[in-house]
Amino acid sequence: DIVMTQSPLSLPVTPGEPASISCRSSQSLLHSNGYNYLDWYLQTPGQSPQLLIYLSSTRASGVPDRFSGSGSGTDFTLNITRLEAEDVGIYYCMQALQAPLTFGGGTRVEIK
Amino acid sequence: EVQLVESGGGLVQPGGSLRLSCAASGFSLSGSTVHWVRQASGKGLEWVGQIRDKYNTYATAYAASVEGRFTISRDDSKNTAYLQMNSLKTEDTAVYYCTHSRSGYVRDVWGKGTTVSVSS
Numbered sequence: 001d002i003v004m005t006q007s008p009l010s011l012p013v014t015p016g017e018p019a020s021i022s023c024r025s026s027q028s029l030l031h032s033n034g035y036n037y038l039d040w041y042l043q044t045p046g047q048s049p050q051l052l053i054y055l056s057s058t059r060a061s062g063v064p065d066r067f068s069g070s071g072s073g074t075d076f077t078l079n080i081t082r083l084e085a086e087d088v089g090i091y092y093c094m095q096a097l098q099a100p101l102t103f104g105g106g107t108r109v110e111i112k
Numbered sequence: 113e114v115q116l117v118e119s120g121g122g123l124v125q126p127g128g129s130l131r132l133s134c135a136a137s138g139f140s141l142s143g144s145t146v147h148w149v150r151q152a153s154g155k156g157l158e159w160v161g162q163i164r165d166k167y168n169t170y171a172t173a174y175a176a177s178v179e180g181r182f183t184i185s186r187d188d189s190k191n192t193a194y195l196q197m198n199s200l201k202t203e204d205t206a207v208y209y210c211t212h213s214r215s216g217y218v219r220d221v222w223g224k225g226t227t228v229s230v231s232s
């Protein structure tokens with residue numbers, strides 16, 4: 001199974017400041033089609049996960065452009081250029097290259 | 113409105129069974145892989161399993177923690193997928209979500225989840 005490791009565990013951020021979350025996989029997520037099968041999700045309390053980024057760097061429909069994803073192979077990053085209050089929650093990366101799909105442990109982003 | 117709605121959760125004793133449903137509305141599930149994901153209270157997300165579409169022979173895959181106890185199926189005529197859970201354990205207690213892979217890799221529609229509690 002592919003192991004996903006996120007850091008940091010917790011990230012206090014001042015509103016308006018940037019935030020960055022790292023996700024590493026134990027195997028390359030690069031498919032033969034040239035895409036990296038890596039998703040980013042945000043889960044706010046009591047809500048279902050919301051897709052932010054898929055294929056490592058493609059923003060999902062309706063996701064603000066302050067969110068961006070980057071990386072390839074085994075190292076990936078989610079960046080938020082300017083944190084807003086509504087961005088608070090737990091962020092998860094997930095690999096979708098092969099079953100079993102696996103999630104990172106999550107990063108809790110909170111307001112400093 | 114495009115949505116997925118899970119149902120069938122409840123309280124069951126250890127060793128018991130439940131069948132969850134994931135009903136799609138506003139779109140067709142037939143060309144998508146359907147996934148089940150669960151989350152125990154205060155814990156992270158755990159992928160449970162998937163069922164692929166008819167073009168991929170409805171192939172299924174499961175997490176090791178549920179292999180041999182859970183079975184995923186689908187009825188495309190009803191636009192619904194199912195998660196049959198047998199030999200339930202207390203550690204299966206969680207909120208169960210379904211989602212689907214639109215265009216093969218876009219998992220942007222999730223249900224609100226249904227709660228399964230396994231307790232004596």
